[in-house]
Amino acid sequence: MLMETVFRSGELPAVDRFEVFREIISRSHAPTHVTSDFAAEYDAHHRVLELGAIRVWPVTCHPVRFERTTKLIRQSDPEQFHLALPLSGVNQLAWDDQEAQFSPYELHLVDSSRVFDLRMNVVDGHERFAGMGIDVPKALLPLPAGRVERLFGQGIPGSDGICALMARSLLQIVADSASYKPADGARLETVLVDLIAAVFARVLDDDRSLPPESHQRTLTLRIRAFIQQHLHNPELTPRSIAAAHHISLSYLHRLFQQEGDTVAGRVRRQRLERARRDLADPAQYAIPIHTIAARWGFPRAADFSRAFRTAYGVPPRDYRYQATRTASRAIE
Template sequence: MLGSLSPMDVRSPHREDFRAELRVLELGALSVWPASYQALTFDRSPRLVREADPETCHVLLVLSGEAEASWGKSRVGYGRYDLLTTVSSAPARVRTEPAEVGGLVRSVGVEVPRSAIPLPAGQVDRVVGRCLSGRDGPGALLALTLTQLARRNSAYRAADVPRLELVLVDLLTALFAHACDAESAQPAEDRKRVLRLRIRAFIRQNLADPELGPALVASAHHISVRYLHRLFEDEPETVADSIRRQRLAGARRDLSDPALAAVSVQDIAARWGFRHHAAFTRAFRGAFGTSPSGHRRTAPVLAAARG
């Protein structure tokens, strides 16, 4: 468990006969971890934050039992089908208890890089320390998806992973945005934010289309290219830069995947919307400092070294 999450101290009053079960489902950049366990306290101290911050966000769905999270002097309680959010950059302590003596806490957690959530960092931080409902609204959709993924008999193929990753990112984004909407008093800005969310989702879902670019994005959302650029003028990257970065990141993941070793570099490039092999090679080298073929040769070595 600690290998998939931010570093933390874990304690239990049942040290001698501790019972727990955990599975980790890797969905691209996301991890989903169904778990059942006796009473536990997870402590991410200021020291651990200073030592390592993977810049991730964690959402925990409580299925049975209860939890209490504390951030300094602030404490929040969570019950069945509540959603608890923490971020790796902030110290937090989470204490869990089963619903009955001798029972187990059951939960499903999801860990996502903060960079994958297409919201300003401040909005994600505003959700930390709040009890979000997994019984209605976007939270219910997220809870339903997480519980379905947690079932042992859920059968997913490797080809489903990118789609499931996109679904979870969209649901998490909708949950956070919905939570922030409740305290927002700027309808015009809300409409712009929702439009930006839709545009980001559209881009993620159409990266394989070689025609994807600012003109196509603007046309699909019935706005001008000029207005599209205005929507993203305060963002750290342009729409075109975002498309290129995500395509290159996807191609890099595929080139690192041993299961795709028989797929040619040119075919992988095409899968991510690159028409011309030479242009793909130049872009890849510019982003990662090596050629696609060079990365494919060294990826297994680097993975073995990390393992």
């Protein structure tokens, strides 16, 4: 399991909750003045996942205010960027006589070396704010810190392209943190740093500043996400995947060969896994097997049956019967 620190305010007396939360924030991240109108009976669920040198911290809490002052910067500066992603509620940022507000799934950057006033607030009658942040050492990014600093206070939509890929990756890591091993932390650090650098480079319109290895890793992640999104399309082939990403077919094959895989092999495994999942779902028992096969890119039932048996050792019909029977017994 990844190294993780968890704070649940409900485990403490009401009078101590906010003070402990404030201490955790200042100790885990850059020292900050933390205040809230709800301090008397504060409610918060705060996690910190250690992924190598970076930290990912999802939080659900009452509205709260973070102030990074000149005095605090002089006392201690971890020299890091903080990328924030509100999920429910808004982030309101003030700096240098400027203000900005960031909506759900709108990424934005703050800098531990700069003075700022950040408020995490609720909207539409909600009582809790939900969001997550990533603390990244400036030295870890393969981009000049001076260029990245230009993004301070700028909203970055997290709903499409490489930005959406990064947001989805964050959400998946947070949701599945228990399934990772401690050694996975360093690997996830590499993945997230590459994605963050790609997001910054895209917004700065300066992809040339990324080193080749970061380009390749980010491109491979984008291609994997593209494959998952288009598994239902029977026209999903190595050639169509290469064309969608404006690369040559030979370059696409080299990217996957570097990981000991093939493009066609990955497509087939992903399709079979989706079909296997649907066959095991009792709610889909009435759906014909050939319909499920076609749904996941196998228009020929015989081809699907042969591929499924090769992958899982049993014909799809037998697998469905065994899986749904097991599920029914579990319910009983």
